[in-house]
Amino acid sequence: MNNKSTKYLPLLVTVGQVVIFPYYILWLKQVSLTFTMFAWLFALHSFAAAFGYRLFQKRKPGTISFIYIGMGAVYVLVSLLDHSFELLLYVVLILQVFLGAMQGYFRAWHVQQKSYHLDAVHHYVIVGVTMLGLSFMKIISPVVFLGLFGGVVCLCGIWEYVMKCTLRRKRRSLK
Amino acid sequence: MLKKTWFLAILVCILGTGIFFNIPIEKRKYGLSQTNLTTDYTGLLPEKIDRVVTADNSAALQQIVKQANVEGQHISIAGLQHSQGGHTYYKNGIVLDMKTFNEVLEVNVQEKTVRVESGATWEDVQEAIQEYGLALKVTQSQSIFTVGGSLSINAHGRDIRFGPMAGTVKAMTLLTPNGDIQTLTHEQNKEQLANVLGGYGLFGVILDVTLELTENDLYAIQTEALKTTEYETYFNHVLDDPTIAMHYARVSVAPGSFLQEMYAINYLETGKQDTETPLKGEQGMRLSKLALDLGRQGGPLEDLFWTTQKRYIHSLDGETITRNNVMRSESTFMEFKKPGKVEVLQEFFVPVDAYADYMKDLGKLLSAKDKNEDFKVHNITVRYVEKDDVTTLNYAREDMLGLVILIQHGLNKKDIENAQNIIQQWTDLTLAHAGTYYLPYYRYQTTEQFQKSYPNWKTFKQDKLAEDPNEVFVNLFYDNYLSEEAAYEQ
Ligand SMILES: Cc1cc2nc3c(=O)[nH]c(=O)nc-3n(C[C@H](O)[C@H](O)[C@H](O)COP(=O)(O)OP(=O)(O)OC[C@H]3O[C@@H](n4cnc5c(N)ncnc54)[C@H](O)[C@@H]3O)c2cc1C
Numbered sequence: 001m002n003n004k005s006t007k008y009l010p011l012l013v014t015v016g017q018v019v020i021f022p023y024y025i026l027w028l029k030q031v032s033l034t035f036t037m038f039a040w041l042f043a044l045h046s047f048a049a050a051f052g053y054r055l056f057q058k059r060k061p062g063t064i065s066f067i068y069i070g071m072g073a074v075y076v077l078v079s080l081l082d083h084s085f086e087l088l089l090y091v092v093l094i095l096q097v098f099l100g101a102m103q104g105y106f107r108a109w110h111v112q113q114k115s116y117h118l119d120a121v122h123h124y125v126i127v128g129v130t131m132l133g134l135s136f137m138k139i140i141s142p143v144v145f146l147g148l149f150g151g152v153v154c155l156c157g158i159w160e161y162v163m164k165c166t167l168r169r170k171r172r173s174l175k
Numbered sequence: 176m177l178k179k180t181w182f183l184a185i186l187v188c189i190l191g192t193g194i195f196f197n198i199p200i201e202k203r204k205y206g207l208s209q210t211n212l213t214t215d216y217t218g219l220l221p222e223k224i225d226r227v228v229t230a231d232n233s234a235a236l237q238q239i240v241k242q243a244n245v246e247g248q249h250i251s252i253a254g255l256q257h258s259q260g261g262h263t264y265y266k267n268g269i270v271l272d273m274k275t276f277n278e279v280l281e282v283n284v285q286e287k288t289v290r291v292e293s294g295a296t297w298e299d300v301q302e303a304i305q306e307y308g309l310a311l312k313v314t315q316s317q318s319i320f321t322v323g324g325s326l327s328i329n330a331h332g333r334d335i336r337f338g339p340m341a342g343t344v345k346a347m348t349l350l351t352p353n354g355d356i357q358t359l360t361h362e363q364n365k366e367q368l369a370n371v372l373g374g375y376g377l378f379g380v381i382l383d384v385t386l387e388l389t390e391n392d393l394y395a396i397q398t399e400a401l402k403t404t405e406y407e408t409y410f411n412h413v414l415d416d417p418t419i420a421m422h423y424a425r426v427s428v429a430p431g432s433f434l435q436e437m438y439a440i441n442y443l444e445t446g447k448q449d450t451e452t453p454l455k456g457e458q459g460m461r462l463s464k465l466a467l468d469l470g471r472q473g474g475p476l477e478d479l480f481w482t483t484q485k486r487y488i489h490s491l492d493g494e495t496i497t498r499n500n501v502m503r504s505e506s507t508f509m510e511f512k513k514p515g516k517v518e519v520l521q522e523f524f525v526p527v528d529a530y531a532d533y534m535k536d537l538g539k540l541l542s543a544k545d546k547n548e549d550f551k552v553h554n555i556t557v558r559y560v561e562k563d564d565v566t567t568l569n570y571a572r573e574d575m576l577g578l579v580i581l582i583q584h585g586l587n588k589k590d591i592e593n594a595q596n597i598i599q600q601w602t603d604l605t606l607a608h609a610g611t612y613y614l615p616y617y618r619y620q621t622t623e624q625f626q627k628s629y630p631n632w633k634t635f636k637q638d639k640l641a642e643d644p645n646e647v648f649v650n651l652f653y654d655n656y657l658s659e660e661a662a663y664e665q
Contacts, residue, residue: 033199040197044190051183058180086468086513089198097187 009156010110011119013068015126017103019134020075020149023142027078030142031092041092045100052104063164067106068157074099075150079143196461207253207272213264217517219617220261220651224251225269230276230294233348233356233382239269240380241354243647251650252376254294254324258615259519261651262328262375268649271380273323279303280383287388288345293323293381300386301454301499308450310391310498312337316423318503323381328615329373329569331560331577333421333442333501335414341372341565343387350380352643361565370638373566375614377639377648377657391498393449394420394442398492400485403437407531410439410559410576418444421501425488426534426555426578429481430474433543434534436481437557438488442501449497463508471511471553471583473546511583518553518583521598522613524560524575529608536604540597549590550597554581567635570611570628577613595619602628618655625656632657 032038074095081088110116207213212221225248230236243250252271253263264270273294281290284307291300297318300311315325315332329341337343347359349371359368371378397419401409403426413419421442426434470480511518525533545551556579563569570577584594598619602612611628612620626632636657640646655661 037194037197040190040194044187044194047183047186047190051180051187054178054180054183083514086471086511087465090195090465093191093194093198097191101187 006113007115009068009160010064010106010113010115011122011126013071013106013153013156014110014119014123015130016149016153017071018123018127019130020145023145024075024078026142027146028092031081031083031088033089037089041096044093045096048097048100049104049107052101052106053108054104055101056105056108063160064106064109065157065159065161065164067102067109068153068160070157071099071102071106072150072152072154072157074102075146075153077150079147079150207256207264207270213270215256215259215261215263217259217519217617219259219517219519222261222264222266222651224264225267227270227272229272229274230380233350236271236350236380236382237354237356239271240350240352240647243269244353244645247645248647249649250647252323252327252380252648254321254327255296255319256324257320258324258328258375258652260614260616260618260655262615263650265649265651265654273321273380276382277321282307282309284309288385289388290383290385291322292383293321293326295322296320297322297325298454298503301503304388305391305454305499306450308391308448309388311502312343312387312389313340314502316502316504317506319506322384322386323376326372326381326384327374327376329563329566331558333423333558335422335559335561336420337389338561339563339565339569339571341368341563344368344372345385345387347371347384348382349378350382352379352645352647356382366638367642369565369567370635370642373568374635375568375652376650377653378642379648389498390448391450392420393445393447393452393495393497394501395445396491396494396496397441397443398488399439399441400489401437401439403435403534404531406437406439406534406557407528410527410530413439413441414559420444420498422559424557425484426557427481428552428555429470429477430544430546431478432481434538434541434555436485438485440488440491442496442498445495452497452500454503455500457505457507460505460508463505464510467508467553471551473551474544477546509581515586516583517586518581519617520579520581521601521616521619522577522579523601523605523610524570524577524612525605525608525610527559527574527576529610530576533605533608533610536608537601540600540604549585550594551583552580553583555579567631567638568614568629569631570613572611573609575610599624614652618652622656622661 028041029038032041078095081091207227213224214221228239240250249265249268250271251263251265251268252273254273256263276292276294277299278292279289279295279299280292282304287309289300289304297311297314297320300322301318304310313332313334315330325340326344329339331340345360347368349357349359351357361368371381406424413422419441422439424437424439427436466480466483469476541552542548558577558579560571560575560577562573563571584590599621602620602624605612606624606627
C-alpha cells in the first residue's frame with residue numbers, strides 16, 4: 001500500500017503542479033498590478049525554489065507529507081483570497097517565498113526517489129494529455145482550479161502522513 | 176556560491192525586501208479624462224465633460240471665458256481635485272486644469288510675502304520660501320493641495336494664531352466671469368474677495384495671489400493624553416498660552432475608548448528660527464499604511480492601532496520641528512482602494528464652548544462597535560478655526576473646533592443611503608449645537624441643512640448671478656446646492 005503511495009503521489013503532485021501552473025500564473029498576473037511586479041514575484045519564487053532545493057539536499061530523506069500539506073494550503077489560500085483585500089500583495093509576497101521553497105524542496109526529494117526516472121516519462125505524457133483536455137474546458141476563474149488542486153495536494157499530504165504512521169507502528173510491533 | 180544555502184536565503188531576503196518596498200501604495204486612478212467619465216478624489220459622481228483645457232497662460236484662459244459667455248458654455252476649475260463633491264467639473268462643461276499654471280513668481284523677503292500662480296501646490300511654495308527662512312501663515316496640515324483650490328475652499332490647518340486662510344491673502348489677480356483680469360485687495364475689493372475666497376471657483380479663476388508669510392520658526396512638540404471631557408478646559412488654556420503656535424488633537428474611535436480618550440499635540444515656540452533643516456519628505460508611510468490598514472479592520476485591532484498611535488505620539492514629546500515641516504505631514508499612507516467601498520472625509524464645526532456637550536451627544540448617535548457595520552468611522556482629528564469675517568460662505572461664525580472625520584462605507588444604493596442618513600443626523604446634531612459642516616466634501620447634507628449652515632447663501636447666490644449672469648462658472652456643487660431648482664427645493 002505504502003509502496004504504491006510513494007510511487008504515485010509524487011507523480012500526481014508533479015503533474016498537478018505543471019498543469020496548475022498556468023492558472024497560478026494567470027492569478028499572479030491578475031493580482032500583481034504591473035508586469036514589473038509580476039516579474040519580480042516570479043523571480044522571487046525561483047530564488048526561493050533554489051533555496052528549497054539546496055535545503056533538502058542537506059537533509060536526510062524523510063517524510064514529505066508536510067510539504068504536500070503546505071503546498072496544498074497555499075493553493076487553497078490563493079483560491080480564497082479576496083482580491084479587494086488591501087494587503088493582498090504583501091500576502092502574495094510571502095506566499096511566493098513559501099511556495100517556491102516548498103516546490104524546490106519537493107523536487108530535490110523527488111529526484112532521489114527510485115521511481116523518479118519513470119515518473120519523468122509519465123509526467124510529460126500525462127501533462128500533455130491533461131493540458132489538451134483542459135483546453136476544451138471553459139475557464140470560469142483560475143482560482144477554482146487552484147482551490148481544487150490545493151485540496152487534492154492537502155489530501156495527499158494527509159494520506160502520506162497516515163501511511164507513514166501506520167508503517168512505523170507496524171515496524172514497532174514486529175520488533 | 177550558488178551551492179551555499181545561506182547565499183540563496185540572502186538572495187530571497189534581498190529580493191523580497193526590494194519587492195516589499197516597491198508594492199505601490201497609491202493605486203487609485205481618478206481625475207480628469209475626456210475619454211472616460213471625470214471624477215474627483217473619491218471617484219464618486221462620475222460625469223461626462225466636454226473637454227479639459229490645460230492652463231498655461233492667462234490670455235488663453237481669458238479667451239476661453241469670453242467665448243463661453245458668447246456661446247453659453249459652462250466652465251469649472253480644477254486644482255488637484257481633492258475636494259470630494261464634484262466641485263471641479265460639470266456635465267458637458269469645460270474644465271480648466273490649473274496644475275500647470277504653477278510658477279512661484281516672487282518671494283519678497285523684506286515684506287515677507289510670496290506671489291504665486293494658483294496652480295502651484297503648497298509644496299512648490301514651501302520649496303521657494305524655505306531658503307529665506309520663511310513659512311506660510313495658514314495652510315492644511317499637508318502640502319499636496321493647490322493654492323487656488325485651497326483659497327477657494329478657505330482651508331484651515333494646525334495654526335491657531337493667524338485666523339482663516341482667506342485673511343492671509345494680500346492681493347489677488349482674478350479672471351472674472353466676463354473675461355476681465357482684475358487685481359483685488361481686501362482694502363479695495365472687500366465684497367468681491369469675500370465671494371472669491373471660499374467661493375468654490377464660482378466667481379472666476381484665481382490667476383495668482385500674494386500671500387503673507389511668517390518666519391520658519393522652530394517648535395518644540397508637546398503631547399498630552401486626556402479625557403474628552405477635559406478637552407474644552409484644556410484647549411482654552413492652549414489658546415491663552417502665547418507660546419503655543421500650533422495645535423491639533425485626535426479623538427479615539429477604537430471600541431474600547433470610543434470618543435472617551437484624546438491626545439493633543441502642541442507646537443511650542445522655542446524662540447529659534449531654522450534655516451538648516453530641510454523640508455521633510457514622506458517618512459515611514461509604508462508602516463503608517465500598514466498600521467492604518469490594521470486599524471481599518473476594527474474591533475481589537477482598532478484598539479491596538481489607537482494604543483500604538485498614542486505611544487507613537489508620546490514618543491514625539493520634546494522633539495523639535497520647523498513650522499514648514501508641521502505643514503507638510505504625510506498623506507500617501509491614507510490611500511484606500513477597495514472595490515465596492517469608499518473612504519470620504521466630512522468635517523463638522525462646533526463653537527469651542529459647545530464641544531463637551533456635543534461629544535456627549537455624538538456618543539449616543541454613533542456606534543462604538545462598528546466592526547461589522549458598513550458605516551465605519553476611522554479617524555477624528557480636532558482643529559481650531561478662528562472666527563471668520565472675511566468670506567461670505569463662512570463656516571466659522573465664531574471661534575470653532577473643527578472635527579475632521581474619515582469615514583468608510585459601501586457603494587451600493589443601500590449603503591450610500593445609510594451613510595447619508597447617519598451624516599444627516601450628525602449634521603442636525605451639529606446644527607443643534609450652533610455648528611456647521613464643511614463644504615469641500617461629499618454632499619450628504621440636504622439643501623435645507625446647507626441653508627441653515629450657511630445663512631449667507633442667498634447673498635452669495637445673488638452676487639454670483641450679478642457677477643456671472645450667464646452662469647459660466649458652475650460645478651456639481653453649485654448644481655446641487657445653489658442652482659435655481661436646488662435653492663428652492665426645500
Ligand atoms: C486627505 C485630505 C486632507 C485634507 N485636509 C484638509 C485640511 O487640513 N484643512 C482643510 O481646510 N481642508 C482639507 N482638505 C480639503 C482640501 O483642502 C480641499 O479639498 C482643497 O480644495 C484641495 O485643493 P485642490 O488643489 O485639490 O482643489 P480642487 O479640489 O481641485 O478644487 C477645490 C475648489 O477650488 C476651485 N478652484 C481650484 N483652483 C482654482 C482657481 N485657480 N481659481 C478659482 N477656483 C479654483 C475648484 O473649482 C473647486 O471648487 C483635505 C482633503 C483631503 C482629501
